[in-house]
Structure formats: C-alpha cells, structure tokens
Amino acid sequence: MAGSLTRGGGPGRRAGLVLAVLSLALLAAASLAVGVADLTGAGILAGSRIPRTLALVLAGAGMAVAGVIMQLVAQNRFAEPSTAGTAESATFGMLLVTLLAPGAPVAVKMLAATAAALAGTALFLRVLRAMPLRARLTVPLVGIMLGGVVEAASTFVATRTDMLQFLAIWRSGDFSTVLSGRYELLWLSAALTVLAYGMADRITIAGLGRDASVNLGLDYRRVVAGAVAIVATITAVTIATVGTIPFLGLVVPNLVALVAGDNLRRSLPLVAAAGAGLLLLCDVLGRLVRYPYEIPVGTTMGVVGSGLFLVLLLRRTDRHA
Amino acid sequence: MREALARVRPGPGLVLVLLSLAASLVVVAYMTVGADGRWGFVLPFRGTKVASMLLIGCAVATATVLFQTASDNRILTPAIMGFDELFRLIQTAIVFCAGTGTLGDPRLRFLAETGAMVLFALLLYRGLLDRAGRSLHLLLLVGVVCGVLFRSLSQFLQRMIDPTQFVVLQTGFFANFNTVRPDLLALAALGVLAAGFGVLRLLGRLDVLLLGRDGAVALGVDHRRTLALVLVLVSVLVSVSTALVGPVTFLGLLVANLAYRVMPTYRHAYVLPAAALIAAIALVGGQFVLERVFALNAALSIVIEFLGGLTLLVLLAKRAR
Numbered sequence: 001m002a003g004s005l006t007r008g009g010g011p012g013r014r015a016g017l018v019l020a021v022l023s024l025a026l027l028a029a030a031s032l033a034v035g036v037a038d039l040t041g042a043g044i045l046a047g048s049r050i051p052r053t054l055a056l057v058l059a060g061a062g063m064a065v066a067g068v069i070m071q072l073v074a075q076n077r078f079a080e081p082s083t084a085g086t087a088e089s090a091t092f093g094m095l096l097v098t099l100l101a102p103g104a105p106v107a108v109k110m111l112a113a114t115a116a117a118l119a120g121t122a123l124f125l126r127v128l129r130a131m132p133l134r135a136r137l138t139v140p141l142v143g144i145m146l147g148g149v150v151e152a153a154s155t156f157v158a159t160r161t162d163m164l165q166f167l168a169i170w171r172s173g174d175f176s177t178v179l180s181g182r183y184e185l186l187w188l189s190a191a192l193t194v195l196a197y198g199m200a201d202r203i204t205i206a207g208l209g210r211d212a213s214v215n216l217g218l219d220y221r222r223v224v225a226g227a228v229a230i231v232a233t234i235t236a237v238t239i240a241t242v243g244t245i246p247f248l249g250l251v252v253p254n255l256v257a258l259v260a261g262d263n264l265r266r267s268l269p270l271v272a273a274a275g276a277g278l279l280l281l282c283d284v285l286g287r288l289v290r291y292p293y294e295i296p297v298g299t300t301m302g303v304v305g306s307g308l309f310l311v312l313l314l315r316r317t318d319r320h321a
Numbered sequence: 322m323r324e325a326l327a328r329v330r331p332g333p334g335l336v337l338v339l340l341s342l343a344a345s346l347v348v349v350a351y352m353t354v355g356a357d358g359r360w361g362f363v364l365p366f367r368g369t370k371v372a373s374m375l376l377i378g379c380a381v382a383t384a385t386v387l388f389q390t391a392s393d394n395r396i397l398t399p400a401i402m403g404f405d406e407l408f409r410l411i412q413t414a415i416v417f418c419a420g421t422g423t424l425g426d427p428r429l430r431f432l433a434e435t436g437a438m439v440l441f442a443l444l445l446y447r448g449l450l451d452r453a454g455r456s457l458h459l460l461l462l463v464g465v466v467c468g469v470l471f472r473s474l475s476q477f478l479q480r481m482i483d484p485t486q487f488v489v490l491q492t493g494f495f496a497n498f499n500t501v502r503p504d505l506l507a508l509a510a511l512g513v514l515a516a517g518f519g520v521l522r523l524l525g526r527l528d529v530l531l532l533g534r535d536g537a538v539a540l541g542v543d544h545r546r547t548l549a550l551v552l553v554l555v556s557v558l559v560s561v562s563t564a565l566v567g568p569v570t571f572l573g574l575l576v577a578n579l580a581y582r583v584m585p586t587y588r589h590a591y592v593l594p595a596a597a598l599i600a601a602i603a604l605v606g607g608q609f610v611l612e613r614v615f616a617l618n619a620a621l622s623i624v625i626e627f628l629g630g631l632t633l634l635v636l637l638a639k640r641a642r
Binding site: 078127130131136137138140141142144145146148149152153155156159246247289290293295299300302303306307309310313314 | 456458459461462463465466467469470472473474476477480481570623624626627630631633634637638
C-alpha cells in the first residue's frame, strides 16, 4: 500500500484500466444491440437502448465507487452499502415518504431516501465504534444484521399499508423499465463520483484511521461525513431510479485491489470502469439467458455477487490459516 | 456463581412443568377466545394451525439447539447458516429439473426434497464446519452469504420455470403461519417424530459435545461422525419447518438462547424440551396476540425477524466484549 501511494500503481493498474475500458466499450455495444425490438424501429435506440446502457454504466460505476469509499471509511474490506445498512435505510426512507407524501416529486423522495440512508449509515458507524473489539468479519456481519432489522421494519409497515409491491421494486434492481426521461437522476451519481475523485487523497488518508489522519493534519470528522454523504446519496439515487444492486460495491473494489492497491486516486477510475462493466455483463446475461424474456439484474447480480463474495471470504481465510 | 444461583432458582423439572403449563394455557386461549360458539368451524380450523405451529416450534427449536451444540457456539443457527434457503433452492430445482408431472403428489415431492436436503447439507456444511470451525465470525458470515446465494439462485430458477409449473411451487412458497399445509401435516409430524427418536439416542453424546471438540474426543466421542449425524437430523427438521411455513430466520436463535437462560442445567434432556416449549409459547402466543389483540395477520414472522436481528446484534456485541 505504501508503495502504491508514492509511485503509480505499476503496469498492472494501467493494463487493468485499458482492459476494463476496452471490455466496457464492448459490453456497452452488446447492451445496445441485444433486445427484442428491431433496432431500426423508430426511437428504439434513442428512447430505450441508449438510456438503458447509460443507466447501467452510471449505476454500476456509482455503486462500485460507493463501495470502495465505504470500505475506506469503515476500514474494512467487506463493507459496502448493502452490508452497512445504507441500502435498507434508503428503502425505508423511500417507503415513508411515499406513504406520507404520495404526490411528492422524485427529487423530494430521493432527498428523503438520502436522509434515511445517512441516518442508517451513521447508526452503523456508531454501533461499530461501540464494539470494543473490531474483528475483520464483525463489521459486515453487524451491517447485514442492522440492514435485516431495518428491512423487517419496512416490511412490517408495507404489509400494513399495501406497499409490498413498491418495496419489491426498490429491493430488486431492474433496468427493463429504463426509458429516456426515467433515468436522468443517475447523472447526479456520476457527478458525485467525480466529487469523490476530487476528495480521493483525503478519503485515502481517512482510511488509515482517526489517529493517523489527525496526525497528518486532516479534519477527520469532516472528511468522513463528506464521504458518507456521497455514499448515501449515490445509494439513494440508485434505489430511487433502478432499485438495489447487491454486492457490486463489495466485489468490484476487492477485485480491483488485487491489481491497483488502496490509493483511491489511482484505483478509482479502474473501480468505476470495472463496476460499470460487471453490471453491464450481468444485465446483458439476464437479457440473453431466457430470451425473449428478461431476468432482472438484481437477481443475476445476487447470484454472481454472493458467489464472488464467498470466494473472497474463503480464499482469504485459507491464506491466513 | 452458578451454584449460588441454582440454590435460589427452581430445578429443571419444575421449570419444564411451568413451561408446559404456560404452553397449554396459550394453546387453550388460542383455540377458544373469540370463537362465538361456532365450534364446528373454529376447532378444526384453528386446530390445524396450532398443530402446525407446535410442529414448527418443536422442529426449529430442536434443530437450533442441536446445531449450536455440535458447532460449539450460541450464535449460529441452521437458519442463519442458510439451511432454510437451501431447502427452498432444492424445492425450486426439483420442479425446474423434473417438472411437476412425475412428482405431482406434494407428499412424494416433500420426501424427495428432504432426501436431497440431507445429502446437500452433509456435502456443503460438514466440510465448512470442519474447515472453518475455529472462526465463528467466518462461519457466520459465510452462512449469511450462502443464504443470499441460495435465495438468488432460487429466484433465478423461478424466472426460468414454466409459468404453469411455477403455480405448483407457489402454493408452497407463499405459506406463512396463517395458511398452513394440511396435506403435509401428517408427514411433517412423522419427520419430527423420527428426528426426535434420533435425538433420544444421541442425548448422552450431545451432553459430552458441550465440553468442546477436544474434550469430547478425549472422552471417546467420534466427533466427525456425531457432527454428521446431527447435520442429518437438523436437515430433516429444517425441511419440515421450511416446507410448512417457509424460512423463519431468527426464531431458533431467540428460543434457544431463552432456553439456556431459564434452564439451570445444560443437560439436553431438559434444554431441548424447554426450547421446544418456549417456541410453542412464542408462536401460538404471538399469533394469539397479533390476531386477537391487534387484528394483524401474517405479521408474526416479521416481528420475529425484527426481534431476532436485534438479539443477534446484542449477542455479537457481548461476545466482542
């Protein structure tokens, strides 16, 4: 890690970036080409295929970046929005605002979801601080359990108010309904990704821990608050437009860390490209496997993501054992 | 400390008597309150519900205590380790591969599913418990992620299944404490009875297992064999409860830990019936309170999920200390 802070990421990172961007372009082309309707049909490309591909790229890059930031802030390799209570809290916020103000514009709903996501993530970090012994695996466990408790609460509210269907839509990522005019909010997540890139050095230092950051003259609390706000907003935007995408933010940064190290400024472009690529791949697969029907990307990503997570978990232990 | 407590606390036999009294009281209350004299309808209708709740409580409690003894901890439960979701996946996979033609009878299908469950649970979990047995947190996390993987895989397969066959699956999938399956009740009772017989024969060895793996081996218990036997029993019990109501993740965790609390002894001859009775009280009593007092339906599993998640967080925090 120290090496990658001072020098480049080495040829591995550069080759990885080139590879990621190339495969991203290929996958995007595939995503444009695959579908039931004939491409020559009026407005198919501009109205449906291009928006869907763009939404996939933006959401994939955003969630992967949110994951890598969360991992630095929680100082844990297995933290990401769906293992930190962030995603479940955002869904809870969406549910509440939809109940209280059904006619509110999307921007307002998204703000409420962001606020809930922030509160949930803050609670998660607070609970972590309260745990005197922070074992490597306790962090994702606590996050998943916290998420489960919040999820049970929203299921309870939803069954009482006939909102289960909405809940199912937010909980499972699906891009089949993305059309021109329905995904543009995701550009906000792109803007936040750029903002994160601007903060990259400070977030990297914050990832060294409170004491080290304060020693280096960093306003630790402010940087962490900013980073968490970015994560919460990206998560809320993604859930509000396309639904939850599980484990993407966990798997991609861990794979990228194998070639690029932990310096956020150097690894962030690769993380974003790989996240977009993996999500595109899962979506195109979901469109092809039972053509002409579709399998939502939330399901495909659930299989691929949890499978890769298991591999990461068991591989690491073998090495430590 | 424990000896001092034992002197003021009632003996294990008395606790069992008290729990049985409470359980019968709850059952009688559930059967009779609010019947308005329509006994011909109410008694059989509620009777099947109570019978299945008692069966489920017994199965889940026994499975959890057995699993906790064999894996030498009080946090892991079969449900948290993904057993329920594995059973769901097997249910789906069998319909996906064999169709519904040959396995039209639900009872025949249940037998096939239970057989496959025993086989796969042994294959998957024995190696895992053996290999990662030393690190509780790793096991816990691997189990939780396995659950997500199995659930995503079943969703994936469900999307691929012929709609007419999916209807057959659906009847079993949307079961909850209110819509029980009378067609499976007798078979489920038989399964619990058989497992109970197996537990009786294992009782002595189970008590020895509490000394930990090394202590048990030193006293002449074949640890690998006993673990395998326990996994077989647990798989049968989980099959019964999941086929009847679907996954109930945290019920076992709640009742097992309550049973350890109220029982002044660790002997399985007392702890197992206590856990089963507490489960019966929690299920029938909870259903009674929700149905008759709050007029809520189908919410019990959500309440259990909520409380159970909190319990697990507390247990984790305590352990960290």
